[in-house]
Amino acid sequence: xxxxxxxxxxxxxxxxxxxxxxxxxxxxxxxxxxxxxxxxxxxxxxxxxxxxxxxxxxxxxxxxxxxxxxxxxxxxxxxxxxxxxxxxxxxxxxxx
Amino acid sequence: xxxxxxxxxxxxxxxxxxxxxxxxxxxxxxxxxxxxxxxxxxxxxxxxxxxxxxxxxxxxxxxxxxxxxxxxxxxxxxxxxxxxxxxxxxxxxxxxxxxxxxxxxxxxxxxxxxxxxxxxx
Amino acid sequence: xxxxxxxxxxxxxxxxxxxxxxxxxxxxxxxxxxxxxxxxxxxxxxxxxxxxxxxxxxxxxxxxxxxxxxxxxxxxxxxxxxxxxxxxxxxxxxxxxxxxxxxxxxxxxxxxxxxxxxxxxxxxxxxxx
Numbered sequence: 001x002x003x004x005x006x007x008x009x010x011x012x013x014x015x016x017x018x019x020x021x022x023x024x025x026x027x028x029x030x031x032x033x034x035x036x037x038x039x040x041x042x043x044x045x046x047x048x049x050x051x052x053x054x055x056x057x058x059x060x061x062x063x064x065x066x067x068x069x070x071x072x073x074x075x076x077x078x079x080x081x082x083x084x085x086x087x088x089x090x091x092x093x094x095x096x
Numbered sequence: 097x098x099x100x101x102x103x104x105x106x107x108x109x110x111x112x113x114x115x116x117x118x119x120x121x122x123x124x125x126x127x128x129x130x131x132x133x134x135x136x137x138x139x140x141x142x143x144x145x146x147x148x149x150x151x152x153x154x155x156x157x158x159x160x161x162x163x164x165x166x167x168x169x170x171x172x173x174x175x176x177x178x179x180x181x182x183x184x185x186x187x188x189x190x191x192x193x194x195x196x197x198x199x200x201x202x203x204x205x206x207x208x209x210x211x212x213x214x215x216x217x
Numbered sequence: 218x219x220x221x222x223x224x225x226x227x228x229x230x231x232x233x234x235x236x237x238x239x240x241x242x243x244x245x246x247x248x249x250x251x252x253x254x255x256x257x258x259x260x261x262x263x264x265x266x267x268x269x270x271x272x273x274x275x276x277x278x279x280x281x282x283x284x285x286x287x288x289x290x291x292x293x294x295x296x297x298x299x300x301x302x303x304x305x306x307x308x309x310x311x312x313x314x315x316x317x318x319x320x321x322x323x324x325x326x327x328x329x330x331x332x333x334x335x336x337x338x339x340x341x342x343x344x345x346x
Contacts, residue, residue: 002208007233007346017108017139020178023205032232058239079243086341087218087247093106093208093216094344096226096233103333119258119298126329213336215223216344 002026003089006034007096010043018095019045027052027089029082035059038069046074056082102133102174104211107142111160112153117145120217121163128170135174136167137199137207140181146192164193178204218249221339223332225346227259228277229270234263237345238280245288252339253291254281255332256324258346261299264292264324278324285323293335296326 004022006029008014015034022028028049030037035055037043046053057076060066069076077085086092105124109116128134138146145160152159167175173195180201182189189198199207208214222241226233241251256263268278284290299320300309306326310318320326336342 002214005344007236013108013140020139020180020201021204021208023209026205031236059236079239080247082240083243083247083249086220086244086343090341091208091212091214092341092343093214094346095216096344096346103336115258122297123257123329123332127333130330130333132333213342215336 001089001091003085003092004028005092005094006030007032007094009033010037010040010045014095015045018093019048021093021095022049025052027054027085029054029056029077029085031056031059031082035063035065035069038065038072038074041072041074051075054081054085101212102135103127103213103215104135104137104208106137106139106214106216107145108139109217110141110144111150112157113141116217117142117160118158118163120215121145121160121167123215123217124172125163125166125170128172134170134172135176135211136172137176137178137204138181138196139178139204143177143182143185143187143192146175146177146196147187148191148193161193168195176207218341219339220244220249220251221335221342222251222254223335223342223344223346224254224256224260224263225258225344227262228265228268229274230259231346233260233345234277235275237343238275238277238284240343240345241284241290251284251288251290253293253331253335254284255335256292256294257298257329257332259302260346261294261302261304264294264299264304265319266321266324267319282323292324293327293331294320294324295329295332297329299326 054077306320
């Protein structure tokens with residue numbers, strides 16, 4: 001089981017490559033530029049990883065996207081939740 | 097297929113565009129020199145590192161091919177190439193160096209699971 | 218748990234160092250240990266003691282040094298990646314005949330082997346790039 005961390009926007013090649021690498025049990029954390037995925041609830045990865053994909057809330061807030069994420073009912077995590085994910089998933093791979 | 101104690105180094109950047117490729121391959125070589133089994137997975141633009149006709153870059157910019165040729169001496173003989181990305185780039189395996197193995201896109205998640213350690217460049 | 222961090226983003230060009238620092242503090246707050254941070258690729262610029270950002274911005278070099286002082290986190294900088302980007306310690310400056318140096322303790326120039334060793338001896342290695 002792998003935690004995939006995406007730091008680039010959903011239309012980046014990093015994002016495409018991550019999508020190809022995600023396994024059935026894997027989780028995804030969207031940080032930095034990747035939080036712009038909050039704008040597009042139809043982004044394929046939301047469905048692909050349902051219940052195992054999260055946005056980092058402080059990066060959303062910094063970019064003025066927190067309420068949009070909330071309106072779109074997308075799951076968010078605080079930094080503490082980020083650490084907790086890394087506790088649960090033995091391996092992490094960062095896509096940048 | 098892959099052994100579980102091997103380090104998987106993922107290469108996603110092309111030669112000459114940045115230093116990611118060089119420094120990624122350096123990490124693979126050092127790991128191998130330390131006796132760690134190392135496998136490589138080339139995705140996206142990283143596949144460009146394997147083109148068999150590539151030369152050196154701008155003056156003073158090192159060529160990548162000599163490093164690719166060195167991999168075998170370090171016992172790095174598993175070079176996986178993402179098949180979908182190869183086709184998406186309109187390349188065929190014939191234009192790549194010898195000794196690569198194609199991996200179907202749907203097998204990539206399994207490859208990552210099998211490796212205990214992963215570094216992504 | 219023992220954590221290791223790999224930082225490959227340059228300060229003030231990439232958000233990676235900021236993310237890494239905030240993550241580091243959250244890791245410590247949850248009672249884990251951070252064995253070390255390894256700076257590679259453009260991340261080596263985090264070690265520059267000549268960094269002088271405006272006062273209302275976080276001085277990243279100092280923030281890393283503080284992490285070392287307060288939590289004994291080892292700060293290793295890849296020597297090959299550093300030298301090619303003009304980051305060097307006093308002894309390296311002497312060796313290369315340079316008039317200045319900008320890497321001082323607690324940052325240490327070290328080989329890439331240190332990264333692999335960090336990955337081997339920690340439970341988690343998290344990359345920020």
